[in-house]
Amino acid sequence: MSAESWSDRVFGGLRKTSERLSENLAGIVTKAKLDDAQLDDIEDALILSDLGPRAAARIRERLAGERFERGVDEAAVKEAVAEEIAAILRPVAKPLEVVAFPRPQVVLVIGVNGSGKTTTIAKLAHLFQEQDYSVMLVAGDTFRAAAIGQLGVWADRLGVPIIKGPEGGDPASVVFDGVKAATDKGSDVLIVDTAGRLQNKRELMDELAKIRRVLGRLNVEAPHDVVLVLDATNGQNALQQIEIFKEVAGVTGLIMTKLDGTARGGVLVAAAEQYGLPIHAIGVGEKIDDLRPFDPDLVARVIAGVA
Numbered sequence: 001m002s003a004e005s006w007s008d009r010v011f012g013g014l015r016k017t018s019e020r021l022s023e024n025l026a027g028i029v030t031k032a033k034l035d036d037a038q039l040d041d042i043e044d045a046l047i048l049s050d051l052g053p054r055a056a057a058r059i060r061e062r063l064a065g066e067r068f069e070r071g072v073d074e075a076a077v078k079e080a081v082a083e084e085i086a087a088i089l090r091p092v093a094k095p096l097e098v099v100a101f102p103r104p105q106v107v108l109v110i111g112v113n114g115s116g117k118t119t120t121i122a123k124l125a126h127l128f129q130e131q132d133y134s135v136m137l138v139a140g141d142t143f144r145a146a147a148i149g150q151l152g153v154w155a156d157r158l159g160v161p162i163i164k165g166p167e168g169g170d171p172a173s174v175v176f177d178g179v180k181a182a183t184d185k186g187s188d189v190l191i192v193d194t195a196g197r198l199q200n201k202r203e204l205m206d207e208l209a210k211i212r213r214v215l216g217r218l219n220v221e222a223p224h225d226v227v228l229v230l231d232a233t234n235g236q237n238a239l240q241q242i243e244i245f246k247e248v249a250g251v252t253g254l255i256m257t258k259l260d261g262t263a264r265g266g267v268l269v270a271a272a273e274q275y276g277l278p279i280h281a282i283g284v285g286e287k288i289d290d291l292r293p294f295d296p297d298l299v300a301r302v303i304a305g306v307a
């Protein structure tokens with residue numbers, strides 16, 4: 001762990017998002033009481049900050065119902081916004097837990113190329129290692145030699161075994177080998193990388209369905225988790241990806257990466273409100289320990305600019 005604390009990194013990572021919201025809210029509250037026009041402006045500001053129409057409407061509702069005992073000013077509004085964002089995030093904040101019996105717990109990781117999938121797998125492996133779980137990786141994206149190579153480099157660095165097939169090989173057969181190897185070795189967690197070819201929905205769907213069939217034959221419970229990795233810099237497109245991957249892959253939870261590179265981190269709130277899928281962790285940097293289970297209250301306060 002680097003010297004900087006995790007909350008400092010979340011704060012630093014979400015700084016742009018927080019500034020965006022502050023800029024959008026600046027100067028809106030000008031009267032002693034919030035009137036409808038001001039509430040409309042606040043709602044617009046929240047939508048402009050990528051929180052999405054549903055979360056924005058919910059926060060508006062909350063503000064309209066607030067009594068603001070100590071007078072209304074920007075700080076009071078931000079405080080109420082933070083509280084409502086926390087109320088949206090709390091129910092979905094769920095770390096990935098290793099509960100599978102028999103072992104291994106099979107975690108299928110999906111997401112479009114470039115979303116940060118490979119790095120996230122490495123960070124997840126590290127997170128599990130820190131909890132004393134044994135981890136094995138499967139390079140299931142057999143379409144790109146680079147993806148296999150990159151995961152291999154991470155596996156070496158972390159000292160975890162990795163099962164690879166030949167480039168162009170059948171992903172389901174590599175996954176099969178992975179589950180067998182992890183079972184034989186008694187590994188606690190098996191993390192499976194998959195191809196992210198969203199351009200060809202049919203092929204992707206067939207491939208994931210085949211992986212599921214093969215997994216199910218070895219262990220009816222597997223995959224235990226289907227984790228979608230999203231790149232926060234994609235803003236509203238990230239929501240579309242949830243929609244599509246839910247349909248093709250039966251997503252069980254989300255990890256949002258690259259929150260440090262964007263002012264669009266509000267999309268985390270939109271995703272939570274719109275889909276209610278568990279959010280397992282957030283990524284705020286490229287280093288191995290830049291991924292942690294997320295603390296909804298901390299994130300809410302940072303986004304709203306009251307931390």
Ligand SMILES: Nc1nc2c(ncn2[C@@H]2O[C@H](COP(=O)(O)OP(=O)(O)OP(=O)(O)O)[C@@H](O)[C@H]2O)c(=O)[nH]1
Binds near residue numbers: 116119257284
């Ligand atoms: N700033 C920042 N960069 C990240 C984060 N997560 C991943 N990255 C970077 O994003 C880039 C893409 O990450 P990969 O892990 O290669 O993503 P991928 O989805 O596997 O992409 P392909 O291998 O191209 O399919 C890399 O340069 C990572 O270092 C994050 O939380 N913050």
